[in-house]
Amino acid sequence: MADTMEGVVSTTQEQPEVQNDDTKTVDDILSNFGLLERAVAEFDARFTLRALRSISSLRKRLSPTVLCQAIASTYPPNSPTARTLCQATGVDDATLQTLLSQAEQKAREDKHNSRDPKEVVPEIDIYIGILIQVYLYDNKHHQTGAEFSSRLVDRIRELNRRTLDSLAAKAYFYFALFHEALDPKPPSRQSPVTSIRGKLLAALRSSVLRKDQDTQAAVLTLLLRNYISTADITQADLLVAQTQFPSTAPNNQVARYLYYLGRIRAVQLSYTEAQAHLTSATRKAPSSAVAAGFYQSSTKFLVVVELLMGDIPDRAVFSQPRLERALEPYFRLVQAVRVGDLHAFQQVVQTHSKSFHQDGTYTLILRLRQNVIKTGIRMLSLSYSRISLRDICIRLGLDTEESAEYIVAKAIRDGVIEATIDSEKGYMETKKAGDVYATREPAEAFHERIRACLTIHDECVKAMRYPMNQHRLELKNAQEARERERELAKEIQDGDIDEDDAAGDFEGL
Amino acid sequence: MAEQDLRNLLKQLHQSLGSHNYTQSTSLLSRAKIALLKLNALIPSPQTSQPHLRLAREALELGALTSIHLKDPESFTRYFQQLQPFYSLPEDVLPREGGNASKITGLYLLLLLSMGDYAGFHTLLESLEVAAAQAREHGRGGKGLEDDVFIQYPIRLEQALMEGAYDKVWGETTSERVPSEEFGVFSEVLINTIRSEIASCSERAYSSVPIANCKNLLFLDSEGAVVQFARQRDWIAKDGRIYFPQHNQDLMGSEKDILVTSDKVIENTLGYARELETIV
Numbered sequence: 091m092a093d094t095m096e097g098v099v100s101t102t103q104e105q106p107e108v109q110n111d112d113t114k115t116v117d118d119i120l121s122n123f124g125l126l127e128r129a130v131a132e133f134d135a136r137f138t139l140r141a142l143r144s145i146s147s148l149r150k151r152l153s154p155t156v157l158c159q160a161i162a163s164t165y166p167p168n169s170p171t172a173r174t175l176c177q178a179t180g181v182d183d184a185t186l187q188t189l190l191s192q193a194e195q196k197a198r199e200d201k202h203n204s205r206d207p208k209e210v211v212p213e214i215d216i217y218i219g220i221l222i223q224v225y226l227y228d229n230k231h232h233q234t235g236a237e238f239s240s241r242l243v244d245r246i247r248e249l250n251r252r253t254l255d256s257l258a259a260k261a262y263f264y265f266a267l268f269h270e271a272l273d274p275k276p277p278s279r280q281s282p283v284t285s286i287r288g289k290l291l292a293a294l295r296s297s298v299l300r301k302d303q304d305t306q307a308a309v310l311t312l313l314l315r316n317y318i319s320t321a322d323i324t325q326a327d328l329l330v331a332q333t334q335f336p337s338t339a340p341n342n343q344v345a346r347y348l349y350y351l352g353r354i355r356a357v358q359l360s361y362t363e364a365q366a367h368l369t370s371a372t373r374k375a376p377s378s379a380v381a382a383g384f385y386q387s388s389t390k391f392l393v394v395v396e397l398l399m400g401d402i403p404d405r406a407v408f409s410q411p412r413l414e415r416a417l418e419p420y421f422r423l424v425q426a427v428r429v430g431d432l433h434a435f436q437q438v439v440q441t442h443s444k445s446f447h448q449d450g451t452y453t454l455i456l457r458l459r460q461n462v463i464k465t466g467i468r469m470l471s472l473s474y475s476r477i478s479l480r481d482i483c484i485r486l487g488l489d490t491e492e493s494a495e496y497i498v499a500k501a502i503r504d505g506v507i508e509a510t511i512d513s514e515k516g517y518m519e520t521k522k523a524g525d526v527y528a529t530r531e532p533a534e535a536f537h538e539r540i541r542a543c544l545t546i547h548d549e550c551v552k553a554m555r556y557p558m559n560q561h562r563l564e565l566k567n568a569q570e571a572r573e574r575e576r577e578l579a580k581e582i583q584d585g586d587i588d589e590d591d592a593a594g595d596f597e598g599l
Numbered sequence: 600m601a602e603q604d605l606r607n608l609l610k611q612l613h614q615s616l617g618s619h620n621y622t623q624s625t626s627l628l629s630r631a632k633i634a635l636l637k638l639n640a641l642i643p644s645p646q647t648s649q650p651h652l653r654l655a656r657e658a659l660e661l662g663a664l665t666s667i668h669l670k671d672p673e674s675f676t677r678y679f680q681q682l683q684p685f686y687s688l689p690e691d692v693l694p695r696e697g698g699n700a701s702k703i704t705g706l707y708l709l710l711l712l713s714m715g716d717y718a719g720f721h722t723l724l725e726s727l728e729v730a731a732a733q734a735r736e737h738g739r740g741g742k743g744l745e746d747d748v749f750i751q752y753p754i755r756l757e758q759a760l761m762e763g764a765y766d767k768v769w770g771e772t773t774s775e776r777v778p779s780e781e782f783g784v785f786s787e788v789l790i791n792t793i794r795s796e797i798a799s800c801s802e803r804a805y806s807s808v809p810i811a812n813c814k815n816l817l818f819l820d821s822e823g824a825v826v827q828f829a830r831q832r833d834w835i836a837k838d839g840r841i842y843f844p845q846h847n848q849d850l851m852g853s854e855k856d857i858l859v860t861s862d863k864v865i866e867n868t869l870g871y872a873r874e875l876e877t878i879v
Binding site for chain 1: 687689717718721722724725726728729730732733758761762763764765766767796797799800801802803804805806808809812816860863864867871874878
């Protein structure tokens with residue numbers, strides 16, 4: 091498994107040395123505080139989301155000095171919160187002291203301008219906390235980050251404010267990420283990820299009780315990831331069975347959830363379900379370059395699951411520029427399965443076993459052996475109307491003729507081929523293939539597609555957003571239009587206006 | 600005090616297992632478990648000392664083996680679950696040496712296989728694979744999953760079963776390739792499973808088979824047994840051949856098919872109409 095969370099590509103850090111740049115970053119951060127305050131005042135999560143979105147552009151420019159400056163200019167001097175936050179950035183005391191005194195001076199000047207120091211909303215505390223988490227993670231201070239994150243999520247739980255929800259989701263995300271990066275890394279049983287399960291489960295419970303859907307979705311995916319990272323598939327399955335994924339969760343969380351669900355189902359051999367989940371996960375995956383990792387990983391699983399179902403993935407999947415290199419081993423695998431060549435299959439598994447292990451698809455791929463044999467039999471039955479079991483045995487690379495007989499019999503029973511075996515003369519005879527269009531298969535395929543289209547339509551309708559009170563505006567417009575009309579009619583009656591002009595006006599309405 | 604008792608009990612347990620006196624083992628086991636409770640070692644806690652952990656593991660493993668001999672899958676599953684916390688302890692707290700982790704796990708895999716619980720089988724296998732990869736990475740415990748006879752046995756069986764190479768399954772269960780006597784207990788179940796699998800495959804694959812061939816196919820001892828088996832499954836034995844009654848069933852099926860299909864088509868079309876109505 092990759093060390094970073096799927097969907098997050100850690101960015102290389104460039105330290106901006108220019109003072110100007112720093113001031114600009116501080117200003118950017120401070121402007122986000124305005125958004126957060128507005129979010130609290132108007133109780134609208136959209137502003138919080140906007141503040142969170144800007145993290146990705148801020149992230150490369152963060153440094154302890156920048157963070158401390160932002161903190162110092164926000165909080166009143168000698169605020170304990172400010173001091174703790176500053177310390178968490180790992181800035182040394184001397185710099186901190188100068189920064190604080192600068193801020194104090196500034197605050198005094200502000201007082202001259204007769205501005206009262208405002209009360210700082212907790213949202214800002216947490217927002218700065220997240221910025222610090224991001225900074226620590228990018229600079230690989232995993233141990234400090236883990237400790238700081240634990241304190242941060244504890245504080246969020248104490249606060250219990252609905253305007254914090256989307257911030258809390260982010261904080262928990264980094265909280266889990268830090269613990270994953272600590273030694274010993276999962277899938278070791280002693281990994282610290284096992285120790286945070288209690289905290290995550292508690293967070294899940296309280297978020298459900300508080301109808302906090304952002305945190306609920308985030309924590310649920312984190313828990314699933316946590317369980318899967320140590321291969322506790324049973325626990326993950328039980329968790330899925332006992333919980334409900336919030337329907338209003340953000341798209342990225344839905345994609346993650348579906349991805350993990352698909353992985354669980356694949357291990358449990360429910361390939362149809364796994365395929366459905368993984369397909370949605372790949373489609374919902376963000377298309378930006380940062381999330382390429384997630385897209386690759388989910389496509390890898392999708393390819394393997396499709397192979398297990400007996401389908402051959404589309405060639406076009408492998409020629410996408412984002413996937414071409416990452417999916418190369420899988421491409422070779424598909425080639426081997428497609429022609430039903432057992433030797434080539436085993437060779438591919440052997441040469442690429444390391445990357446398969448890394449992707450966590452190895453055990454799934456081992457199960458493919460029977461599919462390779464089945465495809466081989468299907469190819470043989472398509473090309474020969476009658477073939478001896480001995481030849482089948484040689485062509486498929488099986489051990490004995492007896493095995494071949496049983497395997498062919500099973501393929502017939504499973505509906506892979508339409509054939510009969512003559513056991514005395516030792517050959518397999520293919521039945522004449524029926525006309526596919528006489529069956530209900532085309533109708534079913536058609537129905538499947540129509541249903542997919544209808545689901546997309548429904549989802550689009552549900553996803554549409556209507557601004558609040560917009561209809562009142564329209565009503566007002568209509569009212570005005572009607573009034574104008576009446577006036578116009580009156581004027582016509584009075585004979586003040588030419589008929590032509592009036593007609594033109596009407597069309598304009 | 601309790602520790603000494605436990606040691607004695609375990610010694611007796613080994614003896615009773617060796618002499619196949621399983622009823623005695625059961626009573627000894629319950630006494631051993633009480634002793635473990637007194638030592639507070641039935642469930643590992645950070646305070647439990649290493650010798651106690653070893654004793655507890657040994658007692659539970661013996662319990663698991665006894666329940667296999669007694670053909671009691673529920674109690675075996677219980678022992679297996681109880682052993683899990685011991686097996687997941689780190690190497691320096693409880694070394695794997697001296698334990699029978701792979702043997703018990705292999706038996707549990709085989710149990711899942713014989714019950715047809717493939718999902719459970721693969722779920723467990725997945726975690727074993729991950730653990731093995733972990734061990735390999737750290738360069739300790741050098742023994743990978745591939746070299747573990749007890750684990751490889753059920754894996755090989757599962758592969759053969761899924762492929763349909765039933766003669767391989769037969770070969771594995773009858774010969775001396777069974778890794779230990781406990782594994783032999785499952786052979787009977789497995790043979791019954793594959794026999795019914797083969798029977799259902801044959802029904803579809805052959806129109807008729809000579810009885811002599813059928814005997815080989817089903818791994819039965821005599822032609823008489825074949826005829827008896829055929830009667831159980833409603834096959835017709837005539838002129839030294841077995842006829843499978845499947846063709847007329849197929850015809851019946853296709854006629855029924857049309858009826859079902861027309862229903863489905865009407866339902867779908869109505870559905871489309873309704874959706875169109877809501878969209879337009």
